[in-house]
Amino acid sequence: MKLEDIYTFFRQPPPVYLSKEVAVCYVLYTLVEKGDSYGTALIQAIENEYPLYRLSDTVLYSALKFLEDEGIIDGYWKKVEGRGRPRRMYHIVGEKEQQARELSALWLRYLQEHPHRQESS
Secondary structure (H helix, E strand, O other), X not given: OOHHHHHHHHHOOOOEEOOHHHHHHHHHXXXXXXXXXXXXXXXXXXXXXXXXXXXXXXXXXXXXXXXXXXXXXXXXXXOOOOOOOOEEEEXXXXXXXXXXXXXXXXXXXXXXXXXXHOOOO
16 A cells, blocks of 8 residues: 555545445335336446445345335336346335335435535535
């Protein structure tokens, strides 16, 4: 390590990987705001919309399974235009929408509580 490495780290910090708890809230926020989605799209969306955050496949699919087991989301297969094979799409279960909105608000709270990690506009 060199001193310049320290300056570089603070000028361009590495991305922060979401924990499962935060990932659950991010997934719900995205489904509430944008509608049905599939795993790869959720990973790409966070990188595009929140460049300083990342979501690993392992954490994402663990969060999706948790949400399905809790009955908050449900999955179904759909052929996505421009994609070869059908994708497992996820949507919020109607009667769980209020709970999904409450949990999705925690994503926004997380972003507010970590302003130093957000990209300044």
